[in-house]
């Protein structure tokens with residue numbers, strides 16, 4: 001029996017999309033690691049913005065512009081508080097994790113040189129691999145990989161061996177989107193700092209499950225996408241320590257990011273605006289703040305506990321299916337289950353599940369090196385959120401059994 005402090009039936013009423021049918025069946029949404037659903041409370045904030053105070057921010061003297069600016073800056077403070085960030089201007093609003101990582105990787109071009117080393121974990125999302133490869137191509141720095149074991153855990157002895165005074169930066173996700181592994185980022189950050197390397201943690205997949213504390217972690221950079229925490233797409237956060245953000249050059253030029261412009265010389269705006277060129281996703285930023293309010297009203301401890309129960313329940317049920325193998329069996333993992341059934345292509349399972357109204361993801365999950373490690377083309381990934389139920393797990397398990405019988 002799953003016992004939770006959360007009233008899941010009431011929570012589900014907040015998510016209108018959960019009432020819809022897909023292919024004639026009630027939607028069972030288990031693709032939360034790709035994007036989360038949006039509660040009415042956040043939808044209302046989006047509608048309210050466009051109905052009542054849509055205006056460009058920061059530059060206007062008129063009332064609407066003031067209201068929009070106040071709401072946008074209030075959201076920045078919500079994000080700051082949520083992540084226990086020391087200074088408001090250390091919160092850079094971006095279009096999401098990918099944008100945040102590119103901003104930092106680009107900025108580091110002048111800080112790394114030929115022969116320097118950059119460490120990246122074996123279980124990164126492509127968005128935390130490709131920008132560093134591009135940085136290495138520009139600078140002649142060398143990319144080294146922190147290996148993982150069969151359970152999908154980083155091999156920490158190997159990480160410590162790789163660290164040296166050549167290491168300039170270390171990149172790692174907090175939680176792997178493909179496997180659910182929660183990485184020991186505190187240990188990674190401490191050890192990296194001892195050799196003078198900066199650390200960027202990709203928090204995109206941790207955000208819906210773990211309330212990360214920037215000051216306690218002492219991390220240099222941390223990235224989040226709002227759409228994985230019940231917010232809209234196209235907006236996210238880059239947290240950077242003030243000293244780093246002051247050192248990094250701007251990423252994009254344009255309006256908003258300048259102090260003064262002449263054709264001879266331009267001086268840049270103060271933080272955070274130096275990194276926020278152009279009109280931002282104003283409504284998205286405001287809704288991002290509302291999404292964190294919503295998640296906090298439910299409570300991250302209760303969410304983590306309930307999702308752990310769902311994970312245990314689903315893992316046991318799925319493993320009982322003949323020929324089913326789960327990839328990613330780390331001791332410390334979030335509610336993500338990547339699996340395959342012997343002799344069946346993941347895509348075929350996903351297609352049959354969709355016919356049954358069940359949304360899962362199939363493929364390499366933007367983490368091809370992980371699939372190469374396990375020598376598989378991809379997996380079926382079911383990822384659970386606090387609004388999923390035990391009954392939905394049962395529907396998934398029945399669906400997978402049915403797919404197996406049809407395909408074998």
Ligand SMILES: *Cc1c(COP(=O)(O)O)cnc(C)c1O
Nearest residue numbers: 096097098125127177204205225
């Ligand atoms: C989703 C995700 C990303 C990419 O986020 P975008 O919002 O697409 O920029 C990066 N890393 C991880 C671990 C993710 O889960």
